Amino acid sequence: MIALPPFPTRRGALALLAAAGLPLPARAAGLRVATVDWSVLETLLALEAPPVAAPELRQFREVAVEPEVPAGVTDLGLRGTVNFELLLLSRPELIYSSSFYVSSEPRLRRIAPVESFSIYAPGRAPYEPAVAMTRSIGERLGIAAGAERYIAETEAELAALRERLKPHAARPVIPVNLGDTRHFRVFGADSMFGEVLTRLGLANAWTDQTSYSAMAPIGLEALVRMPDAFVALIPPVPPGAMRTLAASAFWNALPNLRDGRLLELGSINPYGGLPAARRFARLLAEALLKAETARG
Structure with a gap:
């Protein structure tokens, strides 16, 4: 030893x-x-x-x-x-x-x-484990009432955003990180992003298996199989990647891009707890509603 x-x-x-x-x-x-x-x-x-x-x-x-x-x-x-x-x-x-x-x-x-x-495990949705962690921390530190309040506020915020997004619920969303100008990492049903989509009444366009919440690398050509999806782009974005993609004939020919369905979100912890879930829900809803308004 x-x-x-x-x-x-x-x-x-x-x-x-x-x-x-x-x-x-x-x-x-x-x-x-x-x-x-x-x-x-x-x-x-x-x-x-x-x-x-x-x-x-x-x-x-x-x-x-x-x-x-x-x-x-x-x-x-x-x-x-x-x-x-x-x-x-x-x-x-x-x-x-x-x-x-x-x-x-x-x-x-x-x-x-x-x-x-243990919030994240292969094939298991992380939201309820995050709730359990929040409750456990509250009880352990003598702030159980505050923890229950935060859990309730999270549920209320997700419910309110779900109501606002009802007119757009038919459109699927695919949450991704760019690896480079040819590949991305996609988040599945066992990710916090994937489960928040479900709780917002939205569909995750990525229905294949993932490896521990996400799957990478995926070639950009995979987006061709999801022409109706909004692409929710979550930082980090490699330096110069968006500039290179803006000049790419393939990227600009994708129906998602051509029809204004690229959602550029702020940075979010991909392996976070309830605060990350709330931030993703809020940023996604804002970007989606703005995009739908711009598209008329």
């Missing part, structure tokens, strides 16, 4: 933090919680219970966008290889993980108790 390197002393950890120019953690009200997973992070933020530490905060702000991350949350570095010294220094009393980070959990348990969630 490979021996793990020892953790630094508290004095050494403080020196590390100071050298990195990061703020020293302060005790927040209630249980001190850290997380290594973004779906947990956005859920904690939505429940107004920010963690003391979480990974890749700059990237989270760009990809997930919301909820806003307070300045006092310590950035633990990459999700797959978090900075254990900074995590130790944050003095969490509980660490939230997910099925994506099982391999890190033995080492995380050397710092604090670990509780893990």
Whole structure:
């Protein structure tokens, strides 16, 4: 067995933090919680219970966008290889993980108790597991009423958007990320995007199997099989890709593009919880209604 390197002393950890120019953690009200997973992070933020530490905060702000991350949350570095010294220094009393980070959990348990969630699994819709996670976090942190309120608000927002989209429910939607100018990644029924489409009363144009919520790479020619679908394009988009596609005869000949059915959405965490579901529903509804109005 490979021996793990020892953790630094508290004095050494403080020196590390100071050298990195990061703020020293302060005790927040209630249980001190850290997380290594973004779906947990956005859920904690939505429940107004920010963690003391979480990974890749700059990237989270760009990809997930919301909820806003307070300045006092310590950035633990990459999700797959978090900075254990900074995590130790944050003095969490509980660490939230997910099925994506099982391999890190033995080492995380050397710092604090670990509780893990599994929202995403092949062939399983993630919405109800996200609700269960939200409820569990609320109960664990003594904010059950706030968690139930957030769940109810999410259901109400999806129901209201479903009502607004009723006149357009017959048109299928295909949610994609561009890999390059010839390929894309598509999100199926076991993705949060796919399940939100169903809850909005819309059909996912992609009915084939996916691999763990999404499938890639798919050639752009696959869009020919879905000429009536709205293409919901979710960032990130490779630099220069849209400029190249704008000059592509094949791209512009696609019925989806020719008929004004390309929906360019803002960035959304593709493996998020209820906050990501709400953001996708809102951005999609806004783009779809705007496109339908422009098409007359």
